[in-house]
Amino acid sequence: MNAIVFDQVSKRYGDVLAVDDLSLAIEPGKTVALLGPNGAGKSTSINMLLGLLRPTGGTITIHGRTPDQAVRAGEMGAMLQNGALIPELSVKELIDLVRRLYPNPMPLEEILKLADLSDLVKRRANKLSGGQSQRVRFALAIAGAPKILLLDEPTAAMDVESRLRFWASMHDYAAGGRTVLFATHYLEEADEHSDRVIVIARGRLAADGTAAEIKAGVGGQVVRFTLGEQPAAGLDRLPGVTAVEVAAGRATLHTSDADATVAALFRATTLDVRGLQLTGADLEDAFLALTRES
Numbered sequence: 001m002n003a004i005v006f007d008q009v010s011k012r013y014g015d016v017l018a019v020d021d022l023s024l025a026i027e028p029g030k031t032v033a034l035l036g037p038n039g040a041g042k043s044t045s046i047n048m049l050l051g052l053l054r055p056t057g058g059t060i061t062i063h064g065r066t067p068d069q070a071v072r073a074g075e076m077g078a079m080l081q082n083g084a085l086i087p088e089l090s091v092k093e094l095i096d097l098v099r100r101l102y103p104n105p106m107p108l109e110e111i112l113k114l115a116d117l118s119d120l121v122k123r124r125a126n127k128l129s130g131g132q133s134q135r136v137r138f139a140l141a142i143a144g145a146p147k148i149l150l151l152d153e154p155t156a157a158m159d160v161e162s163r164l165r166f167w168a169s170m171h172d173y174a175a176g177g178r179t180v181l182f183a184t185h186y187l188e189e190a191d192e193h194s195d196r197v198i199v200i201a202r203g204r205l206a207a208d209g210t211a212a213e214i215k216a217g218v219g220g221q222v223v224r225f226t227l228g229e230q231p232a233a234g235l236d237r238l239p240g241v242t243a244v245e246v247a248a249g250r251a252t253l254h255t256s257d258a259d260a261t262v263a264a265l266f267r268a269t270t271l272d273v274r275g276l277q278l279t280g281a282d283l284e285d286a287f288l289a290l291t292r293e294s
C-alpha cells in the first residue's frame with residue numbers, strides 16, 4: 001500500500017486556487033522532495049496531509065486512512081515553517097513533553113542521537129541558536145517515531161554546517177524504512193537528498209521523477225549566447241529546442257539535440273551569435289523550464 005496518495009486534490013482560498021487537481025502516490029520508505037517556487041502550493045499540500053486544512057476537492061489517504069486518522073494513530077511527524085518552542089523549557093523537557101503525546105514514542109537517547117542534541121539536553125529553548133532550535137524542532141518531529149515525516153523547508157535560515165548536520169540526521173531517520181516528504185525551493189537539496197523529486201508550480205504537478213529523469217525530460221542540454229538587442233522571435237522553432245529564456249541580453253535555449261540547434265543557429269543569417277556556451281542541463285535549468293511552462 002502507498003504511504004501517501006493525493007487523488008485529484010484541490011484547495012481553494014477564495015479566488016486563489018492553491019492546489020489544482022493534484023494526483024500523486026508515494027511509496028513507503030522513500031525520501032521525496034516537493035520542489036516548487038514561492039506560492040506553488042507546497043505548504044498547503046503539507047498542511048492538508050496533516051489534516052490542518054481540508055481539501056476543497058479530491059481525497060488524501062495515508063496508508064489507506066484519512067489524514068486525521070493517521071495523525072491520531074501517531075503515524076505522522078512534522079516540522080512546519082513556524083513552530084515556536086516553549087522558551088522556558090529545556091531541550092529534554094520539550095522532547096519528553098512531546099514523547100508523552102504518542103502511543104509508541106522513540107527512546108529519548110535515540111532522539112538525542114539522531115537530532116545531534118546529546119550535548120544540549122539541559123539548555124533552555126530561549127538560549128538556543130537558530131540552527132540548534134531547528135535541531136530541536138526536528139527532534140520533536142521524530143519524537144513519536146512517526147512512519148511518515150513531513151518537513152516544510154526544514155533548512156530555511158540554517159548556515160551551511162547546520163544544513164549538513166540536518167541532512168545527515170534526516171538520512172539516518174529515513175534509513176529505518178520511514179517515508180520522508182520535504183518541501184524546498186533549494187534545487188541542490190532536492191537533487192542531493194531525495195530518491196524522487198515532485199515539482200509543483202501554481203498548484204499543479206509540473207514533473208515527477210528522479211532528479212536525473214527530470215533533467216533529461218526537459219532536454220539534455222542548454223545552449224546560451226549573447227543576444228543583445230536582437231529579436232528572440234523564432235528561437236523556439238529551432239530544431240531540438242524545448243524552451244527559451246531571454247534575460248540580461250543573453251538567450252538560453254533548452255534543447256534535446258544541441259548539435260542540430262547550434263547548426264541551425266549559425267545558419268540563421270539574420271542572427272549574430274556570439275559568446276556561445278554549451279552545457280548539460282542542471283536541475284535548476286530543468287526547474288526553471290518546468291515551472292515556466294506549466
Ligand SMILES: Nc1ncnc2c1ncn2[C@@H]1O[C@H](COP(=O)(O)OP(=O)(O)OP(=O)(O)O)[C@@H](O)[C@H]1O
Nearest residue numbers: 013016018036037038039040041042043044045185
Ligand atoms: N490562508 C490563505 N489564504 C489565502 N491564500 C493563501 C493562504 N495560504 C496560502 N495562500 C495562497 O495559496 C498559494 C499557495 O501557497 P503555499 O503557502 O501553499 O505555497 P508554497 O509553495 O508553500 O510557498 P512558499 O515556498 O512561499 O512557502 C499562494 O498563492 C498563497 O498566497
